[in-house]
Amino acid sequence: MARSVTPRRKLINTTVAWAIGLLIFFPILWTILTSFKSEAEAIAAPPIFLGFDWTLENYRIVMERSDYGRFLWNSIIIAGLSTVLGCIIAVPAAWSMAFVPSKRTKDILLWMLSTKMLPAVGVLYPIYLIFIELGLLDSRAGLVVVLMLINLPIIVWMLYTYFKEIPGEILEAARMDGATLRQELIYVLTPMAVPGIASTLLLNFILAWNEAFWTLNLTAVNAAPLTAFIASYSSPEGLFFAKLSAASTMAIAPILILGWFSQKQLVRGLTFGAVK
């Protein structure tokens, strides 16, 4: 509904919008800046905005203190595998719902979403016991499965909304052309839904990356991802602003960079496919 406005109006709008944007972004910016300060500069009063001695010292100390590489690798593996696995299970389900809808389709979809509303704490202990029983505690495989399951409803829902935009006639054409169901999915549906699938993968990767209940409660050392890495700084011992900032920056940087490069899909994905 954008319309042309006078340059004066546009200038005012621009100023206000940038001010709000910077205000919202400021905590992140401040964290990144602080990560390059010395501890003294980090708590200096009044606060120093840019005029400090830039240093990488904090990053060096954080790296020394903990094995950042292992946490990062765990995060990538857990978020990545759980998302891909979720997608593989969700694509056929979303196909069914979008192209062979029945009276129960909407109910099933809403039921799936409602499983996400089950409070995790309510089932933490049973899952904990099952994990011990199966030897999955503090294992990446266990977390992959759990995160896949908690994000599955969202993945199914998003794919469903994207698939519904694809005209059914094209899939029927493929069927007339002799494609089997598998070929129909691989050669016709998936390539046509690539933007939607990319958005889905991306958003759920971020959700899995940032998930902090199961990752904190089901890991100790081996499988701990970046959420656990950063949580270790919540102890008073970690109350050094510059080092905390360096660790925080290291925890969020991969996602920020990923988000920067895939803005378009991400914006689409962030709406969960629900709004056009």
Added chain:
Amino acid sequence: MGQIQLKQVTKSFGDVQVIPPLDLTIEDGEFTVFVGPSGCGKSTLLRLIAGLEDITTGHIEIDGTDATDLVPAKRGLAMVFQSYALYPHMSVRKNIAFPLRMAKMDKAEIDRRVNAAAEVLNLADYIDRRPGQLSGGQRQRVAIGRAIVREPSAFLFDEPLSNLDAALRVGMRMEISELHKKLATTMVYVTHDQVEAMTMADKIVVLHAGVIEQVGSPLELYRTPRNTFVAGFIGSPKMNLINGEEAAKHNAATIGIRPEHIDVVESGGTWTGTVGVAEHLGSDTFFHIHNTGLAETITVRAIGDVSLTHGDTIHLNPRNDELHRFGADGLRIA
């Protein structure tokens, strides 16, 4: 090879029966058109033949073998969809080659067939473009190309011209007719446009609420409509249907007279009325006439330019030998 037989076919969606028991034979090589108003079940019927929908009861035979339970791909039919249903992520060449790839045909044979189809349909200029870069008419040709490479035993067309503008529609209509002559393959064509039906068909099947009202050649339908529905549906402008006293004079519940079978006379005609709208086309003049005491509006087609306008009194003489008579049940009285 391409005879299609429907035997006692019915289709229900839930409790609603959209097609009551229906028998129909489409002969090999015939151009058959299913025509009827929207919602009459013509597209459903086509999809039943294609195998995209299950029939509820009955049998479908293709070339004498039962195809009722065959999946679409195994029926040897090709379909052209209303929206063309081209694969947007594939070039024209890949679109056309897709059914052959699915049939695991070898590369050289695929190329040969695609090139042949491209030549027949004049697709060569844009064979490497994507469907998104093509005009409506070009997309239509690609869809047809994708159908002909399979060398199917019959083609199914689902309102293929309805997304084209009027001028293009006439052109494509002739191209499809010509293609039929060239290939001599069975074609089943669904449309709501009776002009398309009249101009293209060997055989027209008029459908109404899932029921076949009449099957016949275009001229049979024009000359001897079996009932008032067919009478009103086939022909343009529509046949005038008159009830009441005037019909009773002819021992019928309803009489029908086509606009082209009523003569405009200077005076002393059987019927008189006032001109509501006069459409002067030069070659013909169409009058929509009120106050005749016969029906709300009587339409008349006069040859040449007749200079009567709105509000004028008009005298009419129906040609009695072209009169159609229908009984109270709507059926034609011989």
Added chain:
Amino acid sequence: MATKASRSAARIMMAPAVILLLGWMLVPLIMTLWFSFRVYLPLRGGDQGWAGFDNYTRFVSSSSFWPAVQTTLIIVLGVLAITVIFGILIALLLDQPIWGQGVVRILVIAPFFVMPTVSALVWKNMFMDPVNGLFAHLWRFFGAEPVSWLSDASMGSIIMIVSWQWLPFATLILLTAVQSLDSEQLEAAEMDGAPWLKRFWFIVLPHLSRAITIVILIQTIFLLAIFAEIFVTTGGAFGTRTLSYLIFQRVLESQNVGLGSAGGVYAIILANIIAIFLMRIVGKNLD
């Protein structure tokens, strides 16, 4: 387009997702139900037999139960109100022609990428710390006494932190919806003499209703489950103990699984009430 073959294929293709989610829902649920009727103290003798409804009555009669329910609802409703209202305002602003719209949009959505543990830590220490936090500096600059945010204004602070994380999501969905509004509708209303506020109330807001429903649905799902924000900042102290957190403490800190499980069942019931309520609305608004 449905034949018997495609319908049975659909059932088969849907099966893995449905079975997995059904298992994921039922197995822990049944175990939780079982534990909730047991005296189960893993560190003090383990499973000591039936408890009847003791755990349930104890959990509800505990002085922390109703405050926890209240806290949960305040946080969810507070965050929803803030994100929806500011989301609409920012969306309307970003929809106007401005220079550098793409960059502003990135700035606005950035908080969504920040993991909850990080955002909680950053806010707690670098902004809300009563000595060295940026807010403390700001307050002192204006001659005011710095506030111990997380103890004196704990609820407001937590709502603020969580709202900061979810505002991008609300803004983005609402922006997408605003952009899909047909400008001719607004122009027609303008021609009819409707002033700005009326145009907003009678045209823009109804157009956004579906988007707002989606925002509320998805955010509620995630907000009912917030954990890290409280775990890291107050640890449930200063009246910020949500129902989830209370259960977490019963199970893990006091190691009373029976009692915690009874709490879990209550939480599940509460979540289901909210879910049914939401699904009603969404079901209606979904296509």
